Amino acid sequence: MIQLYQPLNFMGMVYREIKQAIIDIEKMFNVLGREAEIKDAPDAKPLVISAGTVRFEDVRFAYEPTRPILKGISFEVPAGKTIAIVGPSGAGKSTISRLLFRLYDVSGGKILIDGQDIRNVMQASLRASIGMVPQDTVLFNDTIRYNIRYGRWDASDAEVEEAARLAQIDHFIRMAPKGYETQVGERGLKLSGGEKQRVAIARTVLKAPPILVLDEATSALDTHTEHEIQGALDRVAKNRTSLVIAHRLSTIVGADEIIVLDQGRIAERGTHAKLLAQGGLYASMWNRQREAEAAREKLAKMADTS
Numbered sequence: 001m002i003q004l005y006q007p008l009n010f011m012g013m014v015y016r017e018i019k020q021a022i023i024d025i026e027k028m029f030n031v032l033g034r035e036a037e038i039k040d041a042p043d044a045k046p047l048v049i050s051a052g053t054v055r056f057e058d059v060r061f062a063y064e065p066t067r068p069i070l071k072g073i074s075f076e077v078p079a080g081k082t083i084a085i086v087g088p089s090g091a092g093k094s095t096i097s098r099l100l101f102r103l104y105d106v107s108g109g110k111i112l113i114d115g116q117d118i119r120n121v122m123q124a125s126l127r128a129s130i131g132m133v134p135q136d137t138v139l140f141n142d143t144i145r146y147n148i149r150y151g152r153w154d155a156s157d158a159e160v161e162e163a164a165r166l167a168q169i170d171h172f173i174r175m176a177p178k179g180y181e182t183q184v185g186e187r188g189l190k191l192s193g194g195e196k197q198r199v200a201i202a203r204t205v206l207k208a209p210p211i212l213v214l215d216e217a218t219s220a221l222d223t224h225t226e227h228e229i230q231g232a233l234d235r236v237a238k239n240r241t242s243l244v245i246a247h248r249l250s251t252i253v254g255a256d257e258i259i260v261l262d263q264g265r266i267a268e269r270g271t272h273a274k275l276l277a278q279g280g281l282y283a284s285m286w287n288r289q290r291e292a293e294a295a296r297e298k299l300a301k302m303a304d305t306s
């Protein structure tokens with residue numbers, strides 16, 4: 001009896017997740033104002049996550065055929081590990097996250113999750129398994145509660161509020177005219193870039209997906225808030241497969257591997273210590289950021305004493 005019940009229960013769970021993800025995708029494309037370009041293969045199957053290993057194998061990609069953006073990218077995010085991608089603006093970092101979420105198909109090579117080519121699985125199941133905090137978060141013209149619950153529709157009010165608290169946005173929401181029931185958008189609550197990022201982080205905390213993709217998720221936050229939220233993000237990332245695109249290098253020093261992307265190619269890879277010792281692109285990026293921080297601190301001190 002139990003043996004029969006469990007798979008049925010599991011199927012029910014998978015079905016519910018898929019259904020939600022279909023709603024999500026439709027909404028997402030509505031918001032973006034365009035048709036979904038990528039269609040499921042006729043024989044597409046649900047993605048089955050066993051460990052949650054992500055593999056890029058010689059991935060090539062171009063938005064426009066004449067201008068290659070990714071020129072043969074190979075790496076693996078072992079199950080439960082954190083891989084960071086850093087590099088100059090325009091290197092192709094966000095493109096990597098968009099390809100994993102399958103907003104576009106690769107033009108060469110393949111992307112595998114637990115051995116399954118993501119082109120052969122149902123998109124809904126793929127997106128149900130990935131929690132993505134994008135560089136620019138789009139919010140829905142609905143209540144702030146709805147916008148956070150989007151992470152997981154069956155979450156209770158208390159869970160929504162706890163996620164908001166962890167993302168350091170709870171206080172801001174409570175100050176709004178109708179609190180969590182305040183409408184977001186043109187005629188309602190207007191959110192800054194940093195506040196939108198915190199809503200996206202709250203969604204992801206709530207979703208607690210097996211695979212996490214953070215694309216400069218805290219870039220619009222001040223260092224203090226970033227530090228506060230980092231703890232919540234670290235907790236979500238713990239034992240989950242995480243791909244972290246980092247703006248501030250200080251947030252990824254502990255990554256299992258750091259990949260330095262430059263003009264669509266992997267220029268360097270290794271741990272923080274190894275890359276620093278190597279004295280290449282990563283080391284110079286690191287030194288530049290340290291100098292900028294030191295200069296900021298000095299300015300702040302001068303302002304204090306004047």
Ligand code: ADP
Pocket residue numbers: 063064069087088089090091092093094095096
């Ligand atoms: P990064 O995140 O490293 O700053 P992106 O992956 O966003 O870089 O972009 C890599 C390159 O692809 C950039 O030169 C960018 O201008 C180009 N690009 C990004 N999105 C599009 C798009 N939708 N259409 C055409 N080119 C794009």
Ligand code: MG
Pocket residue numbers: 093094095135
């Ligand atoms: Mg980017």
